[in-house]
Amino acid sequence: MLPVYRLALPVLCLSLFLPCAFSVEAADPIPSAAANTAQEQPLERPPLPERSQEDAAALERQLPVQEQQLLQAGADTFLALWKPANTASPKGAVIIVPGAGETVDWPQAIAPLRRTLPDAEWSSLSITLPDPQSDAIAPRTAEMPPTLKAPETGSKDATTSAPIEQAVSGEAEVADKAVVETREEQVGADAERIFARIDAAIAYAEQQSARIIVVLGHGTGAYWAARYLSERQPPQVEKLVMVAAQMPVSAKPALAELAPTLKLPVADIFYRDKPADRNAALERLQASKRLKASGFSQVSLKALPGNSKAEQEQLVRRVRGWLSPQPEEKR
Template identity: 40%
Template sequence: MSSPALLPLCLLLLGLAAPVLAEEAPTPAPETPAAPAAVAPALERSQEQQQALMRQLPAEQQKTLQAGDESFLALLMPAARAKAAGTVVLVPGDGESADWPNVVAPVRQQLPTFGWQTISLSLPDPYDPVVAIEQDTAPADTDAQANSEQAAPPVTGGSGTAPAAPTQAEAGSGEPAQAAVAPVDPEAAANAQATRVLARIAAGIDLALQQGASPIVLVGHGTGAYWAARYLAEKEPAEVKQLVLIDAREPQGMPPRLDATMGKTDLQIADLVHAPGAAAQRRKERAAQKANKGYRQIDLPVIPGDRAAEQEQTVRRLRAWLDRLPPAASGSPAAS
């Protein structure tokens, strides 16, 4: 057979063999989908602040305290004297760290020079009543509702009830229907926040007692002043008889009001304010109504453009009030 005749025959044989070779080719195994990576829960902003302080500050200043099932960072600075004049427990305001540059850090760092030991606490993220109310009133998940409405009825037979066929939404997505978000009770959320904060203040006072330097004075800045006053009103610790409020304000949506809380206490109170307003006036009037002779409101100077000088004046006024405290008023066992 001549070569020109062989060429069409070879092409015909190759065409017939191609489908057979394709059928014999091994089918690749389906790829196993990778397991979804575990997602770590998001940290609170206050936890991120604590981690930053742990990297920045000397280890000897750092104390890890326990409050319920939570641990948190406190900063301890011993007095620069052989015998401390007492202990100041600092409660920062909303969004402030234990070494916040406004008021908290100057008080924490400067009072030890004058003989006062300081303990500064880290508080949890502030309670947001707007978020709690929105979650409480939010409708159930719309996708979950749609899937529920489109679900086929169960198939009933002689052997029982068989599961219904998946809906188009369930079959197409490959994902289970999202459960509705559990409603949040704003009052319960506020109570839970109070429990967390007051437990941390209690842990700070316990640390102060372990250090053995009395009197113990609770100093709150901003909303921290509210929490300090509320702690003393509700817990009435025998070891703490002095309270300092610096530019006090109330957390949003958190009852009771600060002046009502202070009305339940009969302590020595220094109320330091840069800009006295209606709230400061209410506190002053409540102290007068309760005949609390230990209450004193102190105006702080506002120095525009010189924050350092303004902070220095705050520390100076606080130190002057602390130095006038009678030793017997500490409420400690040694003084009683």
Template identity: 30%
Template sequence: MRAMLLLSILLLPLCALAQEPASTADATAEIAEPGTRIESPSRSALYEQALERKLPTQEQRKLDFNGESQLGLYMPAARPEGLGGVLLIAGPGEHADWPNLIAPLRRQLSDAGWNTLSIGLPDSPPLPDSALNDTPTDNTDPQDGAVEQGLQAADNQPDQAPPAEDAAADYATRCTQLIQAAWKVLSAEGNEYITVIARDASGYWALRAASPPVSGQPPQALILFQPREPELADQPTFQLLLEQWDKPLLELINSGSAQGEIQAREHQRIAQRAGHDQYKQWDTDYLQDSMLAEDMLQKRIEGWLERLVETQAAGSTASAKAAMTP
């Protein structure tokens, strides 16, 4: 009898364990059907969630374009009357407060008297299902940790493949309309002169959005930091867009690489052939080994913008005097 009682006591936990997996399996089945894939948040969505918690609400602007909405970061000039507006466009896969070039410039230029607005590019078309199934993802929810963890989660999202031919035109439209929506925000803040500063492949999209016949009101100047042409089928080339641009353009190229040296010579020839006397090119290779590289670059960009404003002001004065002359 005692042996039977002892055997019953030992078997009770085993019975409980045998029943638990069944209930857990039922609960899992209710969450997701077999063969379905739970979509993880996009990189830009994770970035936006993190930035909305990190930065003051007064800096945040919602840009509506092509039936979508995206976060932009605005900083007013630290003076009663701003010198103009500067739109900063982060590179592909980067956010509106990207630590390289974008975040430092948006703050420094604001301190120097410019109204700044920074944005990232729209998400590119999603990968095919087969590619997504083979690609590891990070499902970390930034709500579960600090803002830095949210940004890290977005960084860990896999890069998306170049758009297919049938999606390239739609992506070009989205990029163009987002940039134009950003111009409208800066214009609504009273900025008569707008300059665009773009990193990497965003330089192509800035030039594309500013070139006729797409743009209704292009910016007055462009600054392209190490521009790169995206992999798109049946779209205008960077070289063609550069030939069509006839306003001030400052291109920052690193000739330290073979590709950078080729690009520098090619773009210089295009500008000379087209007679673009307002095209300038700076080589940033000498900054690579400097501890003050970022600060030096920011100061040079700020100085170029100030000279641009002086030139524009002088031109407006001369035009006004000419109009008044009988």
């Protein structure tokens, strides 16, 4: 017969082992639950860069480093291209504001002007504008479902369908009103960002000892330049040039209400080949004639399809002639 202590030894070992096993099994679900929670939480991704930032990054690899300037406007850092005048006594600096979707070296108007103005004794500073966020908000066009269309006159369901149609129409009006209000707020936010960049460009031109500062806008950039000068009225800017001016979507007030009322000389250069552009230019001209004193003037150009080089040379010649009029130069 075995001693009692030999029979008790296995029982003692088992009693010591089981609590450890249970404690391990009880502890397993806690990290598993934490792991599952971590897997369920979506990963936070950094916001995608704006298209203007991507375009600027691509240009930084292509353009001469000595032309590139990184300017600061609030929380934004943006690319600007500076070319000093090719003379010991520059006449001033021209700040070039591109339109929507255009870069600081856009082949139409922007690049030809910024590269050739230094030969006319004007320094040039082309700036990058932020992506317009207001363009991403489009008004909704609501169409009534076929089942809710108004029945023919005399139908028994006319009185029943009318409240449904009114409800659908009311909801559409509320939704459209919300879209319009949101878009107007976003247009205001776009304006503040653009104005901050023009402020930074003017400050840089002053640092370069520019005697006269001119702002030149192309496309929608012409609208933002005119609106900036109307609202901010910076004393440093003495002239405005608008080239092929366009209105941004949902922007107010209209360009015809802004440009002619500015208290400085304004050149409105437009292409007369497109009826819409010609009519808009006529509206701006008529608005200027209703004012007693206005420095507003217009120059009409003819588009030259298939001959982009000649078309750009025509534009450069007109801008240079207006900035520095020469008696012998044919206008």
